[in-house]
Amino acid sequence: MSVTVGIPRALLFYYYYPQWKTFFDHLGVKTLVSRETTRGILEKGIKSTVDEACLPVKLAVGHVLDLYDKVDYIFLPRIVSTARREYICPKFLGFPDIVRNNINNLPPLIDYSMDLYRKGSSLYNLFYTVGRQFTHNPARIFMAYKKSIESLRMHCQEMEAGWLPFEAGGNHNHEHRPQSAGVQDVTIAVIGHPYNIYDRHISMNMVKRLWDYGANVVTADHLPENVFRREAGKLPKQLFWTLNQRMVGAAFYYFDRPEVDGLIHVASFGCGPDSMTGELIERFARQGSRKPLLNLTIDEHTGEAGMVTRLEAFMDMVRWRRQLDDVAATYY
Amino acid sequence: MKVVYPHMGHMWICIKGMLEYLNVEVVVPPPSSKKTLLLGVKHSPEFACMPLKLNLGNFMEAAELGADTIVMAGGCGPCRFGYYAHVEHAILRDLGYRYELVVLEPPQKHIGELLGKIKHITGQQSWRRVINGIRFGYNKAEAVDKLERMAHYCRPRETKAGATDRVLQDALKEIIAVSAPEGLPVALNRAVDMMNAVSLDKHRPVLRIGLVGEIYTLLEPFANQDIERKLGSMGVEVDRSIYLSEWVNEHLFLGLVRNTGSSKLAKQKAVKYLRHFVGGHGLETVGSTVLYAKQGYDGVIQMLPFTCMPEIVAQSILPRISSELGIPVMTLIVDEQSGEAGLVTRLEAFVDLLARRKQTGEVLA
Numbered sequence: 001m002s003v004t005v006g007i008p009r010a011l012l013f014y015y016y017y018p019q020w021k022t023f024f025d026h027l028g029v030k031t032l033v034s035r036e037t038t039r040g041i042l043e044k045g046i047k048s049t050v051d052e053a054c055l056p057v058k059l060a061v062g063h064v065l066d067l068y069d070k071v072d073y074i075f076l077p078r079i080v081s082t083a084r085r086e087y088i089c090p091k092f093l094g095f096p097d098i099v100r101n102n103i104n105n106l107p108p109l110i111d112y113s114m115d116l117y118r119k120g121s122s123l124y125n126l127f128y129t130v131g132r133q134f135t136h137n138p139a140r141i142f143m144a145y146k147k148s149i150e151s152l153r154m155h156c157q158e159m160e161a162g163w164l165p166f167e168a169g170g171n172h173n174h175e176h177r178p179q180s181a182g183v184q185d186v187t188i189a190v191i192g193h194p195y196n197i198y199d200r201h202i203s204m205n206m207v208k209r210l211w212d213y214g215a216n217v218v219t220a221d222h223l224p225e226n227v228f229r230r231e232a233g234k235l236p237k238q239l240f241w242t243l244n245q246r247m248v249g250a251a252f253y254y255f256d257r258p259e260v261d262g263l264i265h266v267a268s269f270g271c272g273p274d275s276m277t278g279e280l281i282e283r284f285a286r287q288g289s290r291k292p293l294l295n296l297t298i299d300e301h302t303g304e305a306g307m308v309t310r311l312e313a314f315m316d317m318v319r320w321r322r323q324l325d326d327v328a329a330t331y332y
Numbered sequence: 333m334k335v336v337y338p339h340m341g342h343m344w345i346c347i348k349g350m351l352e353y354l355n356v357e358v359v360v361p362p363p364s365s366k367k368t369l370l371l372g373v374k375h376s377p378e379f380a381c382m383p384l385k386l387n388l389g390n391f392m393e394a395a396e397l398g399a400d401t402i403v404m405a406g407g408c409g410p411c412r413f414g415y416y417a418h419v420e421h422a423i424l425r426d427l428g429y430r431y432e433l434v435v436l437e438p439p440q441k442h443i444g445e446l447l448g449k450i451k452h453i454t455g456q457q458s459w460r461r462v463i464n465g466i467r468f469g470y471n472k473a474e475a476v477d478k479l480e481r482m483a484h485y486c487r488p489r490e491t492k493a494g495a496t497d498r499v500l501q502d503a504l505k506e507i508i509a510v511s512a513p514e515g516l517p518v519a520l521n522r523a524v525d526m527m528n529a530v531s532l533d534k535h536r537p538v539l540r541i542g543l544v545g546e547i548y549t550l551l552e553p554f555a556n557q558d559i560e561r562k563l564g565s566m567g568v569e570v571d572r573s574i575y576l577s578e579w580v581n582e583h584l585f586l587g588l589v590r591n592t593g594s595s596k597l598a599k600q601k602a603v604k605y606l607r608h609f610v611g612g613h614g615l616e617t618v619g620s621t622v623l624y625a626k627q628g629y630d631g632v633i634q635m636l637p638f639t640c641m642p643e644i645v646a647q648s649i650l651p652r653i654s655s656e657l658g659i660p661v662m663t664l665i666v667d668e669q670s671g672e673a674g675l676v677t678r679l680e681a682f683v684d685l686l687a688r689r690k691q692t693g694e695v696l697a
Contacts, residue, residue, distance in 0.1 A: 049648065050644065050647050050648045052638070052639070052644045052647060052665065053644055053648065078607075078608055080608065085408065086409075087409045087410035087611070088410070089410060089641060090410045090411065090610040090611040090612065090614065090641040090642045090645060091610075091641055091644065091645055093410065093608050093609070093610045093611065093645070094606060094608065094610040094614065094642075094645030094646075094648075094649075096607075097605065097606045097607060097608075097645070097649060098645060098648045098649065101605060101648065101649045101651075101652040102648055102651075102652075111607075113608065235418070236418050236421075236422075237406075237415065237418050237435075238440070239415070240408050240409030240410060240414060240415075241409065241410065267379075269379070270379055270638070270639040271379065271639075272379075272381070272412050272639055272640075272641040273412065274379070275377045275378070275379035275380045275381075275412070275639070276377065276380065276412055276415050276419050278377060279376075279377040279380075279419055279422075279423075280419065280422065283422055283423075283426060
């Protein structure tokens with residue numbers, strides 16, 4: 001009898017799924033990922049969460065609900081901190097408790113903490129305690145852990161090579177990228193939390209749309225860690241949110257790159273950290289650069305037309321701005 | 333150097349006392365008002381929580397009074413407050429205000445950073461005097477909290493409507509007027525005597541409600557629409573889960589002063605429902621709700637500013653506590669759109685519900 005562990009396709013799934021999957025594979029545990037986001041999944045999540053929670057949290061609850069009658073365990077690590085002296089948002093810290101207190105008849109949650117806040121803490125603690133649930137052989141856990149670290153490294157490398165998380169993972173399916181790939185004449189940096197910009201439903205397929213408009217899309221995840229950390233170091237005080245450090249660093253970096261023509265900052269409605277860093281990015285944009293910046297806020301309301309209109313207008317603006325620059329370069 | 337710091341309830345009394353004892357010139361911003369909020373809202377990020385907007389408004393109003401140095405607390409997350417000072421400073425700079433910023437926070441590298449900042453504010457004072465000053469400020473906070481607690485008891489029982497609040501203002505003036513540590517005990521005694529003189533009907537049946545939630549909205553009467561007074565006039569005795577002096581003791585002095593109420597107990601009670609701290613006062617909110625339920629309070633009201641992250645986590649957990657321990661819980665969310673009438677209606681309905689519930693409970697017993 002083999003057990004199945006459910007992994008919700010939400011929150012930091014987009015960074016850590018390859019690692020988690022490899023780990024469970026090597027322990028001989030089957031994994032099941034919740035389906036791609038649909039309206040139905042989101043609706044379920046909205047019904048089981050307080051109104052004030054942000055879109056990604058509601059969506060994550062929806063994904064847990066999608067899994068809860070199909071699996072023996074749900075893997076929901078409490079992601080406290082993924083880097084020294086930094087946190088993820090408070091809602092991540094309490095997420096397993098939000099789930100536990102709002103959904104009845106849950107399968108057991110695997111909610112051990114992933115906490116790298118203190119010096120000398122290691123990811124191995126998390127994986128060891130998780131592994132102990134399924135095997136008593138420490139060597140096997142250690143091997144699985146080693147392999148999982150390896151696949152996390154591969155995943156990061158793939159992203160730094162220009163793939164997006166939903167394309168990476170060995171299969172590199174190009175079905176979403178425009179086949180004819182006319183001319184990709186502009187480069188747009190999309191800055192946002194991974195769970196907002198890579199989820200096709202709640203981002204309303206933004207990345208694909210931009211590709212269709214002939215844009216080359218870059219995100220914060222294409223940058224190696226040392227680059228965005230160096231850039232984020234320009235702030236007067238180091239940010240204590242890892243994801244936002246990545247976003248701010250990437251935004252500063254792309255503002256300086258001549259090949260990037262415009263930036264889109266995607267935030268979910270009511271996101272706490274984004275309200276601070278969005279402001280800082282915008283102030284930086286106005287001071288040091290003429291590059292167009294579009295601030296998009298997404299929430300659970302479906303207004304695809306609004307999104308399309310704004311993206312089209314933004315693309316037009318980026319192209320005009322560039323033409324003007326070309327003209328100016330010719331005459332002066 | 334003219335120092336300004338943001339308002340949070342009666343906090344200004346203690347900080348003013350402390351800084352003036354250390355011969356630092358202080359500008360107290362005008363009390364938070366609609367105008368403060370408007371100024372703040374106009375220039376703050378849209379989704380920032382309300383305390384940031386009010387802080388910003390405070391600083392802009394204080395600038396007109398000649399303030400040139402901001403002193404603020406900081407923090408290292410995960411609540412947004414830790415980054416407030418820098419965002420506000422950036423906004424003020426872009427608006428053309430010339431403020432110097434001093435953030436008192438846990439040092440990143442070395443304790444010297446913090447000490448250097450304190451030295452920068454206090455100038456040539458000896459460390460001994462600085463420590464005395466800090467103790468003086470803390471004692472003032474304790475005195476103010478004591479008076480507030482007495483007011484909580486008196487309001488629902490006063491025989492003449494509004495008497496408690498008039499006396500409370502006079503009593504606070506006694507504390508404000510003290511300028512050196514030696515005078516404080518006498519002034520406190522006088523203030524306590526004044527409060528004791530309020531004529532009360534001690535046998536009147538009252539409801540008891542615990543207020544939990546985010547510290548700023550709990551302490552700042554403008555942010556919570558004076559909820560304590562409103563509840564008091566409806567015949568409700570309130571207790572807050574957070575008082576300024578307790579907060580200072582736990583977060584700034586790391587529990588140095590003994591024998592005070594502590595949030596440790598609340599945190600232990602919370603573990604069953606929330607197993608990890610979530611920044612801000614999320615854990616205390618959950619734990620205090622459990623405590624109030626166990627102490628037989630009639631209801632709990634949670635207050636938070638819109639988009640407050642730690643409190644949203646707590647808010648999603650409170651319904652479970654409410655149903656398991658059988659204590660009614662209401663969540664009130666405030667932001668710049670909050671209207672007074674809406675709040676009063678909800679409070680009246682909630683208080684009615686509690687009164688009815690208590691009555692039926694007594695009849696059944």
